[in-house]
Amino acid sequence: INAEYGGKARAALEFLYNRRVPISDLPGTIINVNSGNWVRKDTGIGAGIDSYYEYLLKGYIVNGDPRMWEMFERQYVATRRHVKRGKFLLTVHSGAPSNRVREHQDSLQAFWPGVQTLAGDIKEAEQVWEHYYQVSKGNHFTLPEAFLLDERMFWPQFYLRPELIESSYSLYQATKDPKYVEAGARIMKAIEGRCRVVCGYASLKNTNTGELEDRMDSFVLAETFKYLYLLFAEEEDVGVDMTRYVLTTEAHLIPIQIQLFTNKKVNGSTAECENRKVYTWTWLQNFLFRRYIDPSYLHNGCLVEDQPYFNRNMAKAKEKDAKRRITSSLRAADFDYRSSEHVAILRSMGITIEPTGGDRVVLIHNTVLSHTEQLGVEGVIFMKEITDHVARSAANQRSEEDIPLKELYVDSLLTFTRLTLQAGKAMFGPDLAKGYTVSGLAIQADPPEGCTPLRNLVTDKIVILFRGACMFAEKVRMVQEAGGAGAVIVDNTEGSSAVIAMSGDGKNNVIIPSVFITKEDGEKLLTVFKRDRFMTILELRESRLQSG
DSSP states (O other), rough: OHHHHHHHHHHHHHHHHTTTTTTTBBSSSSTTTTTTOEEEEEESTTTTTTHHHHHHHHHHHOOHHHHHHHHHHHHHHHHHHHHEEEEEEEEOOOOEEEESSSSSEGGGGGHHHHHHHHHHHHHHHHHHHHHHHHHHHTTTTOOHHHHHHHSSSOOOOOBOOOHHHHHHHHHHHHHOHHHHHHHHHHHHHHHHHHHETEEOOOOOOOOTTEESSSOTTIIIIIIIIIHHHHHHHOOOHHSSSGGGGOOTTTTOOEOSSSSEEEEETTTTTOOOOOOOOEEOOOOOHHHHHHEEEGGGGGEEEEESSSEEEEEEEHHHHHHHHHHHHOOOSSSSGGOOOHHHHHHHHHHTTTTEEEEEETTTTEEEEGGGGGHHHHHHHHHHHHHHHHHHHHHHHHHHHHHHGGOOOOEEEEEETTTTTEEEEEOOOBBSOOOOTOOOOOOEEEEEETTTTSSSSOOOOOOTOOEESSOOOHHHHHHHHHHHTTEEEEEEEEOOTTOOOOOOOOOSOOOOOSSSSSEEOHHHHHHHHHHHHHHHSSSEEEOOOOOOOOOO
């Protein structure tokens, strides 16, 4: 790898990012490279600026550089604030973003749902895709080059562009909803029926009249037909594992190498990796596409080439099968934390014991620290058994009123750390009962108390906030308005250690769940989150003690 080229490209990105217009946090479209001043200050996500956002995100996915994600996220939030108006993506003045500078949208903007999908904003990607697809449908499934907000044509040409098909492919990979394949089939049928000529495929001079133009751009073969093939093909027919690659804005395949280790310790392991290059492939993209890495392939803490990936259901099935075949060498009912032998057995499974005062201890399982792959699996089984054992014991000894009503489950996919924390319920919003749970990636609110509109991108995430400055329900409402899936409020009151139920404010308009955790448990949560800011999953659920 020649780092010189990457350095030049990175410098160009930093140059553009640092010259974004302060009032909108957005760049213009044409810049004077000598003076650094914007020649054109119109901004949006269409022609002239589309690839900028695409490469910020895809650069992060390929290289795992948090700075590129930081640049993308900040400007993505700004586009949602200033560019998106309902279902429309407008072109506005970056210095006065309330002012539109164009009355039309262009067909290149149809790439945006694909970028949103890679960023994990699936819900909004589906909404934006639907708008462009309906415009295409209204024009015989041939999306015009540009069109007005009322969907009338502005530029009637159809150049067989790939953007809408690209977004259909990305959304299908993320959701497996067959409607995206059906959409691709209708577009392909229209191309075949309206554009096919003796020597290839011609553009349309006018999508309404069907008049042809003697033009076939290179992207028709390089991108449009490639995305159609990928959309329809079975995985085994493609020839390569597409989850190991990012497709550039020209549909070239770039291998994903999130991290590169050479004879280095990984994730705090005491093991030394072999003296060779060891890659971790596409954990980010696989997670965004709802897939999980199999931790059993972390041999002695070293990340190995060709890690297989599979979806969550397969992971659960494999874990269930493992439980049938493997039993823990130490039964939960026999465990005594004062026994040095028991402590040693748990340590071999990757389980550490932390005293919390009195006769109470906390067990923390990290698969990476297990001595062997099988012992790591035994550790998973033991942790489930000990949780069930404690739940049964507590249920027999305590009344239902004394039992903490909710739980916060923490799962760090990068460090393989798992925690279960007791949590207080909210007296507002949906109740986490009868099997209802909500989960998502963790993110810390900006501002931390969440009493004013959130400045960071929290769509479909579980947001961590601190107590104080406003009522509990106001905080959760701010998360809800920003698109968050749930909220965790951390007590920051000195000397307080009680799990409490959060009172409402009399308004019945909170529709996302929330829980409250103590300051001590909040510190544990934030310790895990700071080690793994991008791949920590939080799940809000009914307490196993309550449901058991």
